[in-house]
Amino acid sequence: MAPDEMSSKTPADVGLLTATEPPPYTILNPGAEHDLLLVCDHASRYIPKSLDSLGLDAAAIRCHLAVDIGAREVTEQCASALGVTTVLCGYSRLVVDCNRELTDPAAFLEFGDGVEVPGNRNLSAEEKTARATAIYWPYHNAITAEIERLQQSGQAPALVSIHSFTPVLDGVSRPWEIGVLWDADPATAKMFVAGFEDAGFVVGDNLPYSGKAPQDFTIDHHAEGAGLPHVGIEIRQDISGSAGGAARVSKALATILRQLASRSEVRG
Numbered sequence: 648m649a650p651d652e653m654s655s656k657t658p659a660d661v662g663l664l665t666a667t668e669p670p671p672y673t674i675l676n677p678g679a680e681h682d683l684l685l686v687c688d689h690a691s692r693y694i695p696k697s698l699d700s701l702g703l704d705a706a707a708i709r710c711h712l713a714v715d716i717g718a719r720e721v722t723e724q725c726a727s728a729l730g731v732t733t734v735l736c737g738y739s740r741l742v743v744d745c746n747r748e749l750t751d752p753a754a755f756l757e758f759g760d761g762v763e764v765p766g767n768r769n770l771s772a773e774e775k776t777a778r779a780t781a782i783y784w785p786y787h788n789a790i791t792a793e794i795e796r797l798q799q800s801g802q803a804p805a806l807v808s809i810h811s812f813t814p815v816l817d818g819v820s821r822p823w824e825i826g827v828l829w830d831a832d833p834a835t836a837k838m839f840v841a842g843f844e845d846a847g848f849v850v851g852d853n854l855p856y857s858g859k860a861p862q863d864f865t866i867d868h869h870a871e872g873a874g875l876p877h878v879g880i881e882i883r884q885d886i887s888g889s890a891g892g893a894a895r896v897s898k899a900l901a902t903i904l905r906q907l908a909s910r911s912e913v914r915g
């Protein structure tokens with residue numbers, strides 16, 4: 648072994664995250680007591696330095712496989728407008744996808760939309776566990792803690808999970824501007840479909856993905872089992888990725904969230 652190889656440190660040696668890297672999650676408006684919780688699983692394109700960009704070039708890291716373009720901006724604007732507690736993930740979905748079961752191969756994506764992710768090829772169980780321990784579980788535990796905090800104050804917070812989707816996937820164009828994803832809570836979803844349509848958006852009802860599919864871990868894990876109101880929102884990235892589009896979606900979404908909160912207050 649050459650001396651420089653001997654002195655180089657593997658990710659396991661230095662730990663996955665260094666002290667100067669972002670935290671695994673950020674909470675906005677901590678301590679707020681509205682009966683809403685916003686979450687953004689795919690808010691960041693950041694990849695730990697120890698993973699050496701997962702072998703990807705800069706263009707791949709900017710693309711929709713690494714981050715939900717514009718989703719963080721929409722989520723932050725709603726958080727700011729409503730003062731509602733919000734949890735944002737601090738790392739790219741390519742490091743570990745927080746909206747997948749860890750047993751799902753897509754949690755550590757090796758190939759998607761024509762792009763290979765070299766740094767995810769043949770990961771060992773230890774490498775997967777390191778990513779889950781550093782990022783996935785701290786993020787989900789933060790969501791659990793916020794739900795429990797709101798429940799302790801006598802509320803059943805609605806969980807709203809905000810994502811964005813690429814306008815074209817595998818050569819197929821997607822006509823919907825907003826997707827409303829639901830499974831066990833059609834009543835909440837109906838409010839969002841109607842609200843976005845009223846705001847002039849073309850809305851996909853459980854499109855381009857269905858909330859009934861298993862690739863929806865955050866809502867399945869935190870809301871469905873606990874019987875909390877919930878909905879998944881998907882925004883097309885040509886809209887969420889522009890400042891004007893993100894602002895237009897945020898305004899419509901904030902209006903619907905206010906209606907949802909007032910409905911809960913009446914009910915509760």
Ligand SMILES: [Zn+2]
Nearest residue numbers: 689715810811
């Ligand atoms: Zn997403």
